[in-house]
Amino acid sequence: MTIRHNAVAARFLSENGARATRVESLDRTTWQSRQVHADHIVLSASPIETVCLLWTSKSDQHPDGVGNNADPFTRVMFRKFFHESMSIGAAIRESGGEIVGADPSSSVLNAWEQVWEMSNVVVADASAFPRSGVAGTTLTVMAHAKRVCRHLARGSNSAKA
Numbered sequence: 001m002t003i004r005h006n007a008v009a010a011r012f013l014s015e016n017g018a019r020a021t022r023v024e025s026l027d028r029t030t031w032q033s034r035q036v037h038a039d040h041i042v043l044s045a046s047p048i049e050t051v052c053l054l055w056t057s058k059s060d061q062h063p064d065g066v067g068n069n070a071d072p073f074t075r076v077m078f079r080k081f082f083h084e085s086m087s088i089g090a091a092i093r094e095s096g097g098e099i100v101g102a103d104p105s106s107s108v109l110n111a112w113e114q115v116w117e118m119s120n121v122v123v124a125d126a127s128a129f130p131r132s133g134v135a136g137t138t139l140t141v142m143a144h145a146k147r148v149c150r151h152l153a154r155g156s157n158s159a160k161a
């Protein structure tokens, strides 16, 4: 495995609009652009950045970005502030923006958190959450990430959890 430091993902590219094939990133120190081939892309950049990455990944087949076919309410984002006595930002959980669901007209991701219209792009962060919960999001994010990555490792067409 190669971990590339200072690489800021800018967008992913697809050959025919159905599968993503490459990720374009920028080196944040030199602004040099680089493309990396990918069989699968797992987005876990947190809700705002994950939504941005899908939006910037425009193509002829997806002129408004990927995952934008569904009802706009599927892109609703939740920002929950906790402990009102604390300053804003002291305790905050963001979720939503690319919600999971059973129907492509009312969700962006299927039950395996694959983008309906580009199944080799998987979201493994809180942007998949259809609601904002009461508790901290971190453990739930970790459980989701484990579940979707295990599914990928088994072959992403598997129906097993």
Ligand SMILES: Cc1cc2nc3c(=O)[nH]c(=O)nc-3n(C[C@H](O)[C@H](O)[C@H](O)COP(=O)(O)OP(=O)(O)OC[C@H]3O[C@@H](n4cnc5c(N)ncnc54)[C@H](O)[C@@H]3O)c2cc1C
Pocket (backbone or CB within 6 Å): 007, 008, 009, 010, 044, 045, 046, 049, 089, 090, 091, 092, 093, 094, 124, 125, 126, 135, 136, 137, 138, 139, 141
């Ligand atoms: C102030 C605050 C307090 C919180 N307190 C709690 C708490 O008490 N309990 C709790 O359970 N949760 C808490 N949360 C929520 C918690 O931080 C998140 O649930 C958790 O960090 C989500 O993990 P993640 O890996 O999905 O996202 P992140 O931890 O946000 O990680 C995303 C990573 O992606 C990187 N990234 C973003 N964009 C790009 C890009 N374009 N290219 C490359 N890399 C990119 C970022 O640099 C970051 O390292 C708090 C959040 C905040 C902001």
